[in-house]
Amino acid sequence: MSQRVAIVGCGQTYHKARRPDVNETELVNEAVRTALEDAQISLRDIDSVFTANMDGFEGVHLSDCWMCDGSGAYMKPGLKATTGGTTGASIFFAGVDYVASGLFDTELVIGYQKHEEGNVTAGLLGGQEQAWVKGMMQGAIGIFANIAQGYMMESGAREEHAAMLRLKADRNALRNPYAQLRLNLESVEQVLQSPYLIPPLRLLDMCPNSSGAAAVVLASEDRAKRISGKPVWVADTVSQHMGWSPVSSSMMGFGAPGERRLESTHTVCARKLYRNHGITNPRKQIDVFEMYEPSIWGEMKWYEDFLFCEKGEGWKLVEQGVTEIDGELPVNPSGGVVSTNPIGATALLRVLEAALQVRGDAGEHQVPRDVKTAIATGWGGINWTTMVLLSSTL
């Protein structure tokens, strides 16, 4: 019988484009101290430390080793994860499973990235099978340009819908002092003047590369109840991936139709999670959804993949304001990935932000309702989805 696991502490840095004042160790140390303080415990109480980072982007591998003094990992067991965009979620899953096993009681889970020190596109393209992929793969930007074009053609969505969604993200980010991009965007017209990267994808449609760190304290049921007056229970974790299976690339076509259209990993995960928890109407039964969306076009299309609506209707939810901070199902009250993206931390930040919402501690970007159930997703690789279900009660 596995242990129940709760989040009992959260900490993050103020995410920025550049942090020349800290190296990676110092950056992580800021988030760790904040999380320990939030949990009101000390490093002595921590059994194990789990660290996550996309090493390739800064060209510093085994970065968890170099920083074990500052991360709190010194002389403690733990693990490291490097799984693309899902990095922060993968390490969260590892942490949860260690506590659930009954072998560990109180853990620190850390995700971080110091993007300004390296080059993401270079890292992304070097991460693929270079023996096949040609030079103009164009990385995440190319993928989301394809998704944007394909989605508009199939659903009737227009660039204005992406602009409206980008405005939502910015409105929410302005309420989140930790977010990197807080732009005070004023209108759809302004967003539509953002330059194209690869048409039809604009600069504002894509996430930034942030330097930042996040840390979460996990505890088993007994310990959690002693540490925290408001433990946030991890009700479930689900993941599926097809990675860069050539089948998934071609059949999903990044938005293109094909003879055999595979269901996305998002949909496979959502069906499983919802079925296991009696969620038949996510819009009514989930209180907050922190979605991992590297592009605003991803968010729009993935309203469908996560079963908020029928295929082809995601843009209608945008028009209706369904996912606004005070809407029927708030999506990314934190401002989301388009506002803040330290890749090694980003998927963990979705969990952290969802946890703050459940606790009622998200300050100005707290959704105006009683939050009992929240979902946080991760996406990466290509086609690697993670979903976490958080609950205010056991």
Added chain:
Amino acid sequence: MAEKQGPEYIVLPTLGRIDYNWTAGRVWSIAKKAMRDEKKLITTQCPSCKTIYLPPQPVCGECYVFMGDNWIELAQTGTLLNFTGPTAIPLFDPAFGKHMVDEYAHGSIELDGGGVVTMHRIGEVDPNELKVGMRVEAVWKNDGRVGRLEDLMYFRPIRE
């Protein structure tokens, strides 16, 4: 009044040239030789679920069946499924080590008879002309083919 000096933080640039040699392996070498020597696209098909993979793979992910000996030749013509415009601002391309603009549109093509080429260059066309469903054909380099996807320079609209 003198400006207050903030602390000085030292940033160390590091330039390294790293040479990699990635092995194509058994299955990809077969396909690459066909590209280099015969201007052909050949690939593996799962004998169980009949899925046509591109690029070819030794094992079908879904069926976990070995398909490294199950080769088919793909057509040189197909239909445009999706497309994006040329890069509008220079983006970093690690294959060349610098920021570059790619003046070609890119698109995904479903080849006649099966097989999808994703995000390949579309040439000899005004990007504004591109439409889903357009019929296109492969245009190969006449010389200098080495067994990379760039040997297939681009797809172009079939103009009757």
